[in-house]
Each structure stands twice: as structure tokens, then as C-alpha cells.
Amino acid sequence: MTSWRHQLRRLSLTRVLLLALCFSAISLVVLAYWVSLKPSTSPSYVPPTRLIHEFVCPSDDGVHHVGPTNSHDEETLGNDRTEPRVLVMLESPYTRLGQAIVFILESVRYKHRVQVTSLGNDRRVLPPLTHAEKGRFAVIVFERLELYLSLDSWNRQLLDKYCKDFSAGIIAFAQPDEKLLNAQVKDFPLFIHSKLSLQDYYVSSESSVARVIRTQKAYVGNVPGSSWTVFISNHSTYVPVSHARISYTAAQDAASATDSTAEMPNIIYTPVILDTGAFDGIQRIFFGSGFEFWLHRVLFLDCLSFLSHGQHRQTLDRYILVDVDDVFVGRTGVRLTEGDVMAMIETQDRLQNYVDGFRFNLGFSGKYFHRGSLKENKGDDALIENRDKFWWFGHSYAHTKAHQFTSLHAIIDDMLHNQAFAQLHDIPVNTSYAVAPHHAGVYPVHSDLYKAWQQVWDVKVTSTEEYPHLKPARHRRGFVHHGIMVMPRQTCLLFTHTIFINKFPGGSQRLDHAIYGGELFQTILFNQVSVFMTHMTNYGNDRLALYTFESVLKFINCWTTLQLKTRPPLQLANYYFQLYPDETEPIWHNPCNDRRHLDIWSEKKSCDKLPNFIVIGPQKTGTTALYTFLAMHPSISSSRASAMTFEEVQFFGGDNYLLGLDWYLDHFPPVPQDSSSHHLVFEKSAGYFDSELAPGRIAALLPRVKLICILDDPARRAYSWYQHMRSHDDLTALSYSFFDVINASSHAEKPLKNLRRHCLNPGLYAQHLERWLNVFDISQMHIVDGETLRTDPVIALNSVQKFLAVDPLLDYAQLLRFNPRKGFYCPIRHPNNNNSSSTKCLGSGKGRSYPPIDDKSEALLKSFYHKSNLALSQLLQKLGREVPTWLQTS
Ligand code: A3P
Numbered sequence: 001m002t003s004w005r006h007q008l009r010r011l012s013l014t015r016v017l018l019l020a021l022c023f024s025a026i027s028l029v030v031l032a033y034w035v036s037l038k039p040s041t042s043p044s045y046v047p048p049t050r051l052i053h054e055f056v057c058p059s060d061d062g063v064h065h066v067g068p069t070n071s072h073d074e075e076t077l078g079n080d081r082t083e084p085r086v087l088v089m090l091e092s093p094y095t096r097l098g099q100a101i102v103f104i105l106e107s108v109r110y111k112h113r114v115q116v117t118s119l120g121n122d123r124r125v126l127p128p129l130t131h132a133e134k135g136r137f138a139v140i141v142f143e144r145l146e147l148y149l150s151l152d153s154w155n156r157q158l159l160d161k162y163c164k165d166f167s168a169g170i171i172a173f174a175q176p177d178e179k180l181l182n183a184q185v186k187d188f189p190l191f192i193h194s195k196l197s198l199q200d201y202y203v204s205s206e207s208s209v210a211r212v213i214r215t216q217k218a219y220v221g222n223v224p225g226s227s228w229t230v231f232i233s234n235h236s237t238y239v240p241v242s243h244a245r246i247s248y249t250a251a252q253d254a255a256s257a258t259d260s261t262a263e264m265p266n267i268i269y270t271p272v273i274l275d276t277g278a279f280d281g282i283q284r285i286f287f288g289s290g291f292e293f294w295l296h297r298v299l300f301l302d303c304l305s306f307l308s309h310g311q312h313r314q315t316l317d318r319y320i321l322v323d324v325d326d327v328f329v330g331r332t333g334v335r336l337t338e339g340d341v342m343a344m345i346e347t348q349d350r351l352q353n354y355v356d357g358f359r360f361n362l363g364f365s366g367k368y369f370h371r372g373s374l375k376e377n378k379g380d381d382a383l384i385e386n387r388d389k390f391w392w393f394g395h396s397y398a399h400t401k402a403h404q405f406t407s408l409h410a411i412i413d414d415m416l417h418n419q420a421f422a423q424l425h426d427i428p429v430n431t432s433y434a435v436a437p438h439h440a441g442v443y444p445v446h447s448d449l450y451k452a453w454q455q456v457w458d459v460k461v462t463s464t465e466e467y468p469h470l471k472p473a474r475h476r477r478g479f480v481h482h483g484i485m486v487m488p489r490q491t492c493l494l495f496t497h498t499i500f501i502n503k504f505p506g507g508s509q510r511l512d513h514a515i516y517g518g519e520l521f522q523t524i525l526f527n528q529v530s531v532f533m534t535h536m537t538n539y540g541n542d543r544l545a546l547y548t549f550e551s552v553l554k555f556i557n558c559w560t561t562l563q564l565k566t567r568p569p570l571q572l573a574n575y576y577f578q579l580y581p582d583e584t585e586p587i588w589h590n591p592c593n594d595r596r597h598l599d600i601w602s603e604k605k606s607c608d609k610l611p612n613f614i615v616i617g618p619q620k621t622g623t624t625a626l627y628t629f630l631a632m633h634p635s636i637s638s639s640r641a642s643a644m645t646f647e648e649v650q651f652f653g654g655d656n657y658l659l660g661l662d663w664y665l666d667h668f669p670p671v672p673q674d675s676s677s678h679h680l681v682f683e684k685s686a687g688y689f690d691s692e693l694a695p696g697r698i699a700a701l702l703p704r705v706k707l708i709c710i711l712d713d714p715a716r717r718a719y720s721w722y723q724h725m726r727s728h729d730d731l732t733a734l735s736y737s738f739f740d741v742i743n744a745s746s747h748a749e750k751p752l753k754n755l756r757r758h759c760l761n762p763g764l765y766a767q768h769l770e771r772w773l774n775v776f777d778i779s780q781m782h783i784v785d786g787e788t789l790r791t792d793p794v795i796a797l798n799s800v801q802k803f804l805a806v807d808p809l810l811d812y813a814q815l816l817r818f819n820p821r822k823g824f825y826c827p828i829r830h831p832n833n834n835n836s837s838s839t840k841c842l843g844s845g846k847g848r849s850y851p852p853i854d855d856k857s858e859a860l861l862k863s864f865y866h867k868s869n870l871a872l873s874q875l876l877q878k879l880g881r882e883v884p885t886w887l888q889t890s
Helices: 002-037 096-107 145-149 153-166 248-257 295-307 338-351 374-385 408-424 447-456 507-515 519-526 544-559 569-579 595-599 623-631 655-659 661-665 694-701 714-727 731-735 738-742 750-763 765-775 786-791 793-804 855-878 885-889
Strands: 086-090 112-116 139-142 169-173 191-196 198-203 219-222 228-232 238-246 268-275 284-287 317-324 360-364 391-394 429-434 461-464 479-481 484-491 529-534 563-565 613-617 636-638 680-684 706-711 781-785 816-819 824-827
Touching (some): 086 096, 096 295, 139 145, 145 169, 228 238, 238 295, 284 295, 295 519, 317 519, 317 544, 317 569, 338 374, 338 544, 360 408, 391 408, 408 447, 429 569, 447 484, 461 569, 484 569, 507 519, 507 544, 519 544, 544 563, 623 636, 623 786, 655 661, 694 765, 706 793, 714 731, 714 738, 714 750, 714 855, 731 750, 738 750, 738 855, 750 855, 765 855, 781 786, 781 793, 786 793, 786 885, 855 885
Parallel strands (some): 086 112, 086 139, 139 169, 169 284, 317 360, 317 529, 360 391, 391 429, 429 461, 461 484, 484 529, 613 680, 636 680, 706 781
Antiparallel strands (some): 191 228, 198 219, 198 238, 228 268, 238 268, 268 284
């Protein structure tokens, strides 16, 4: 029986084992089959532990509720008695906090003026606070409260009166040098404890200051910074802006020193306090710490908005667009798999909860489709299958940088290939948007790229991080060129090669720091429109982009009242340029002064073509004579005549500037291959001198250029202009005498007033010179006496040659002869032929014969220019320059 039972047991044990084996085998097969079918996760993808961490928004529980949340009134009327400008009082331009204040103001583009003044400096002065009965500042920010408190009584009274009269507010940061306990703030019913560590911080709704930062949401735990000041007062003028407790360790330390602080951790203190003005009629906000704690950056903006009565206020809308720069370009091993694509879609769905209408915006270069491993090619297929879930835009087909194409035709050809690829795969391309590989061609502008975009795709919008320069990011701006709106782009710390968190520069803490209140968070906070650049590789591998964006957007949603939105690029660009209408006109910079720009600039273009010096005018002072004579020099090349602008280029003063740098460069001859390094290139456009725009534009492109201007008697210049207009059959000049023109009243008809302006305005030399000297050093400018140029050009040309340090020094006495018939010096036709005295004078339009100026006009002009000439004389003497002969006698 026992053996039978034993047999039976052995039999069933064998059977069970067999059965189990069979079951395992079948399960393995089924599992293998199932795994092979399962599409949604990349089997090889193991998310690093750090990335599984999900941001959790702290609840509002545990915070003492004292009023409605975020009650800062959206409709508050602006303060029309002051300009929307912030005055920043710094102790030194180099302090961390001072720089951070300026950084924030620049980032949000609030107008500001920085005034450096230091404690113990008797010459501490405020800048002029009013202008034409209007206040110049809406808010005054003191980097240190101590700086404000120690203002001498005269300045303090002046400032206090200003603040009362113009309802301007004050922000000050308390940074006492020593540890203080219950110390009174000088002149105020306010006390402080200082040098503390804090915990459990929240912004209160009592004060109505909070607008962007969410109130009643506690930052639990230790707050960054170890030198906090807290404010204590019983006076009704003070209302807490935020609350926190003193951290236990700090309180324990304090308690060991004195028993009076034993209760500190249980008391709720005020690290930021509002003085409502009930005490002395001035609204102030005192911060108990700087910006080490990210939340204070948001709060600072809210304080500016509150104290400026809404003058310094951005909307709560924050538009973001996330470009995935190129979804097919990447080497095998780091490309997207099917699982990555699914993860993108899932994340995108979730992000729509935070960002109204969110979609990833995918750029494509068709040539690289299906260029990965089998698994990665499935990723490409998954993108195409799910194409309707994304927005799409075109790159170049082969991801070639625009400046490397040999011709416009070649760029067009490449784009047509990409277009055909999109058609083949039925990709719903947003044709109004395109991005260039490596930003090449967008800025610095490669005109052919813009032309090709318009012809092939009808592109209306693009974006770049290069205008005006990559760094600093807060200075990036937009512009419009060739009808295409160029939006600034932001970076999110993820580049093509940052794809694994363990290789992230600075480690995962750096990325988290940027997300949770740091750089990335602030980019979205400060910029009302952010176009982010990411790369395909950021969505595969560790999927850093998904983690980054989901975390930062949740964080923003949690801590701020900002309304996150997205829109297709065209709508976004229209919105951007509505916000910043001043940005439409670009300012061109020299690509050779920026390594990155030079790398994406065509080799066919050369900075050597750009002028070394410019004759800036003014008109009718002998600019053509000087231009002609200088062009005779073997080491000097002039700009080429153009069908559009004739002898002059006229780039910097007017609308030709908008045609771009390529257009400007086309006006200069190719640099001679064998030319010495001393070869100089120049142009002259006589209208630059009195143009409002030219000095700034020239300084931006050619900061080291040399400038030559000719100053002749302005009365003579005015009369010459009048005669010039008459000989060009200008009806007004023909209808009115010179006296009538210069004597025309402000009620005269428009053409007469215009002619008067053109006759008289350029001759106000001092005021125009000042404008040039605002952006150029005087050492870059040479002034030619117009009379000397006319009567003794050799002298004038010698001093010009010296100024230009041109080699060789040409003896113009051998090249120019006075032509009695013309009445002017003219170039000798064959200067090498000693017997030749024949000259080739300037054309009939230069050195015209006309009757001398009448006495009445001469007298009128003498009095008209009297003040201006005096100012010029004084200016030249101040600058150590020679006063022209005509000015000495005028
Ligand atoms: P007028 O024609 O009224 O005499 P611009 O070239 O800047 O338009 O200036 C023209 C003026 O240059 C002429 O004005 C003339 O007086 C002056 N000029 C000076 N040197 C000259 C030269 N060598 N030949 C011709 N005109 C000269």
C-alpha cells in the first residue's frame, strides 16, 4: 500500500513536473510572442531611477488661510503720472543681487536706469526724478535697504516727496551685515531679526501683491538662503506679503544664545512685508532676502506690478512652442524607437492638461528617413502613422546648411525634394513655418534661403537663437526680413548630445535646478512667447525632453497663475510682433565679430569687403570730390555704383538697410587676392551725416570703422542744396527764391517746408556730431574743412591719408590741378606723362555756376546758424580738434 501510494506519488510528481515544464515552455512561447507584438514600450528602455521621479505639487493644506487667493487686481489702472521705468539704486555694479535685479528687468524688457551709489559716499545723488512735469520712474529699487535708510536727509526728502507726489513705490532688500535681534529699522515702526534660516514659506493673500505667484501654497522644508531677515511690526501700515517659520536648527542655535528665541520655530514670521503707506503716504515692499530662493524672482515681478499700479506688468499668458528640430536626423543607436514615439504621444496628451492645445512641432529632413536600425526604422514608421497627432515643418532635405549651397537654384532643388518626401508620406506640413539646419542662413541672413523658402513653401515664419547673438539669451530678439517673421528661440538645456541623464553636464541636479525654479522655469516666466529648440535624440534614449517639459510645465501650473498656451507658428509670430512692434526692423551685425556667426556664413562672403572707412557727408560739402580723389589711391577701393543708388550706396540711412547685408556687400568689389593687408575699402553716402538712424546702424555693423565728415560753411551748403534742387527741376525750388525758402514759416505748404528743412537741417553740425559721438569714439572721426578741400585739396587729402594710415602716402600735388575754367581742382588725365596738363573734372553737377547768395539770405542764415556754429566751435575745441577757417570768421 505504502509502495503503491509511493508509486502513485512518484507518478503524479513526474506528471506535475512534466506538466509544469510544458506550461513553462508554452508560457515562454506566448510571452515571447506577446513581447514581439507589444508596441507601446521600448523593450530595451529602462528609465533611470531619477527620471521616474514625478513632480508633485504641494497641496494648499496646512497654510493659514487669511483671504482670497491672488487678489491682485488685473484691472488696476496704470499710473499716468510717471514713465514706465524702474530706477535701480545699486551699491556697486558688481554685486550679485544688483546684477540679478538688472538681469530680471532686462529679461522682462522693463525700461530701467541703474544708478550706482555707495554707502559712505557723500556724493550719493539721485538722478533727475522728473521731466516735463512727469515722473521718470514708477518704482525705485534699492539693492540694499541700508542704502535707502542711509540716504542723506536732502536726498531722502527729495525721494520721499517724489514718491508721494507721483505715487511711485519703493522696493528694498534687507541685507544687514550683522546678526540682529529685534532691531528697529531706522525711522520706521518696524523691527527685524536677521541672519536666519527659514522653512515652510508661503505667499500670503493678505497684501494683494501676489499676482503671478500662487498664494497660500507652502514651500515645505528649508528655504534656500542662510541669511534671511524677518520683519515684525504692530503698526497697521504693515501687511505681510509672505510668511515662514525659522528653521529648527537655526532657532536652536539662537535659543542656546538667548532664551528669548526659544519659541522662534513656532512663530510665523514675515520675510517680505508691504508698507501700505498708512504711515507716511509711501508704499514700500521690503524683502528679507535676495533671489537665492527662486520664488522671490516671481514675487519681485509681482511687487513691480503692484507698486507701479500695473505699469510694469506682463499678461498672464505664456505661449510656448516646442520644436523637435529634426525627427529623422540622428545616427543609428540614438534614434527614436516605436516606444519612444508612443511615449511622445502619451506625454503630449498629458501636457494638453497644462498647455492649451499642446502639440510637438516636428521638423523633418526626408533624406534621413529609414536610416536607422530595424527597430529605429519602426520608430520612423510610427511617426508617419501618427502624423496627424503632431505639427510638422520643413527643414532642408539633406539637412544641409543654407550657406553651403552653391546657388539659389540648389537651395530650391533641395527644398523641393523635401516637399516631395512630405507629399509621398502625406505629412500635414505647416508650410508657413520652416527652420534652417544649425540656424544657417537665418542670421546672419543668407538672402537666398529667404527667397527659396518663399518660393517653395511660402514660408512666413522662422526662428533662431542667433539674433542678435546666442548669448546672453535674455537679449535675443525677433525681426522681419524679406516678409518673413523671425522669432527668437530659447534653449531648454537639451542639445543633440545631451541624451542620457548620467551624462548630463552638471548631473541630474543641474537639470532639476533649471526646471524647478531655475533657468528653464525663468525662461517661461520672463518670456511671453518661448519657442524651444529640442532634438530628436532628446525624445529617445532617456527621453529627457519629455521629462523636462512635463516637469517644468507642471511646476509652473502648480506655483503660478500663468496661463500656458500654444499656437501654430504663424499665429504665434503674429502675436509676438504685436507684443513687440519695435522689433520688426533688424539691426545687422558683423558676422566676423561672432565665431558662431562666422561658422554659418558663406565662405563666398568676406568681411574684408566691408568698408574700413565711410565718408558720411553732409551733402553739398564736397563729398564727391573727396570720394573721387580717394578712389585714385592704389591702396583704396571704393564701393561700386549701383543701378538703384548710383554713386552712393545709401544703406544705413533709409530703407535700403532693410534689404540686408548681402545687398550691401554686393556693392563692394571682390577683395584683390594679392592686395596687402593695408588695402582699404570705403563708401560715401552724404545723407548719413544728418540721419537719425545711421550712427547706430553703422556702429552695430562696423564698430571700429573710421568716419570722415566734411564741414563747410552751413550757409554756403544750404544755398548749394537749393541750387542743386533747381537744376534737378524741383518745382518748389524753381517757384521760390532762396530767401523765400529759408524764410518759410511753419504754416507754409508741405513741399516748401520740406525744402527748407533739407536746406537748413544738415547744417546744424553740432547737434548731428553729438549723435555720432554718442556711439563712436572721437578718435574714429576725422573732420575735413570743406573750404580747404575746395581751395587746397592736397592739404586736406594729406591729413585724410594720415588719419587712415594708408600706405603709400600719395602726393596728390602730382595728381590734381586747378582748372580755371571749372574753378576747382580736378584730377590730371595722364599724371605719369609729365607734359600732360589736361584734367578730367567732376561732372557738371559738382561745382555749378550760379549767382552769389543775396545779402538778405546771407544775413538770415548768419543769425539762423549763429547758436549752432558757436556750439560747434566749442565742441571742436573741447574735442581738441582744429576749428575750420570758415568757422573762425563766422
Ligand atoms: P556746388 O556745385 O554748389 O559748387 P557734394 O559732392 O557733397 O554734393 O558737394 C558738391 C560741392 O562740392 C560743390 O557745390 C562744390 O562747391 C564742392 N566742391 C569741392 N571741391 C570740388 C571739386 N574739386 N570739384 C567740384 N566741386 C567741388
